[in-house]
Amino acid sequence: MNGATSRVPAADRRAPRPGGADDAHDAWVADELTRAVGAGELDLPFPGGGDTRNRWRALRDLAERDLSLARLAEGHTDAAAILAELGATRPGPGQVWGVWAAHPPGAVLTAVPEDGGWRLHGTKPFCSGAHTCTRALVSAEVDGGERRLFAVDTGGTEPVEGTWACAGMAASDTLTVAFDGVPADPVGPAGAYVRRPGFHHGGAGVAACWFGGALALAAPLAARAARDSADVHTRTAYGAVDRDLHAAGAVLELAADGIDADPQDTGGGAALRARRVRAVVARVCGDVLRRTGEALGAGPLAADARHARAAADLAVYLRQHHADRDLAVLGGQAAGEEGDTHGLRR
Missing domain, CATH: 2.40.110.10 (Butyryl-CoA Dehydrogenase, subunit A, domain 2)
Structure with a gap:
């Protein structure tokens, strides 16, 4: 950012922007978001309303189509949940x-x-x-x-x-x-924004978008591993990816059930749950990004625009998790919990 940047006048804010080869994709994302909102397709269940699994599955599916679209859809649906939770006009x-x-x-x-x-x-x-x-x-x-x-x-x-x-x-x-x-x-x-229970519920929901992006990224590796000619290295790579994606999906569904069981966070576990979910899913998605790149090589990144975009998008989107900084907070909070710190003995 430097002195050469310019501001777009408010009257022209939604006009087409000149630029590079991805203009058509940018326009598609904006148009598809607007269409989905108008069609009611983003009127998702609120977190903690008893159907958080389906809320996150919808975000996952959007992310599997396109991570930028999912990012914008997640913001819109999060805004609707925040307005409802804080008693404002929807x-x-x-x-x-x-x-x-x-x-x-x-x-x-x-x-x-x-x-x-x-x-x-x-x-x-x-x-x-x-x-x-x-x-x-x-x-x-x-x-x-x-x-x-x-x-x-x-x-x-x-x-x-x-x-x-x-x-x-x-x-x-x-x-x-x-x-x-x-x-x-x-x-x-x-x-009130950060003190409401839904602050942590929404933070966990972002991981569903990361997860969907990783599913899209893994698809070409799955297709290659399914070929009769696939070598042991390709199948081993996809075996590791499938294992980790299965675990991440299970963690998301377990967390969704936990939110629905205590939407007002009367048990005080929402922050720890969200940090665990984000840490697990971010680690899995990062590993999927690495393993698919190593197993597939440069070919799909050079020849498949959708795959290349998914890889670039996921690498950036995952930076909403702050790696060791977030793990340090998680470690301090989890270590300070009394009794069953892993939630696996219930």
């Missing part, structure tokens, strides 16, 4: 929502009370659907440094072009967004 017909709540070092977005309402000032990085979303839930700092969630109409925001350099997840339309006095409606009191 998405209206045709509205495409995002959740813009990243807080990396550097950029600061502040919420200031003005004229009986609130306005947002500053910049927010990692806003997926920057051009496509019509509404967004945005976290901002209020007086005293605490964070609060706000609903905004994205027509008043300005995506900052050039703030996503990576080919992976490019179609997720993830950019830094600038706010210059954008009107905002508070959603819940300060701190």
